Amino acid sequence: MREAVRKGMALGFGLAAASKEQAEKIIDELVKKGELSQQESKDFLSELLRRGEESKKELDEKIQSKLKEMLSGLNVATKEEVQALEKRLAQLENEQKQSE
Secondary structure (H helix, E strand, O other), rough: HHHHHHHHHHHHHHHHHHHHHHHHHHHHHHHHOOOHHHHHHHHHHHHHHHHHHHHHHHHHHHHEEEEEEEHHHOOOHHHHHHHHHHHHHHHHHHHHHOOO
């Protein structure tokens, strides 16, 4: 399952990179045609990148939420739960050594 998530995220990042390059090409063409000034093109590209980052962040949050939901349905321990159990086990082992 982790591999599928990694592949999906890699695909998303690849698409984002390709989209940025495509957007830059389109904006450059608009500047060449005189439909956008250099400053307008910079502002427009900045806005596109900002929106892209916001979308990426939202997607990451949705993926994390969905993964947590799926894992909780499978009764898989979270990292925090495993760490708490490891800490408790270390305490019990320490108590046992002291009582011997």
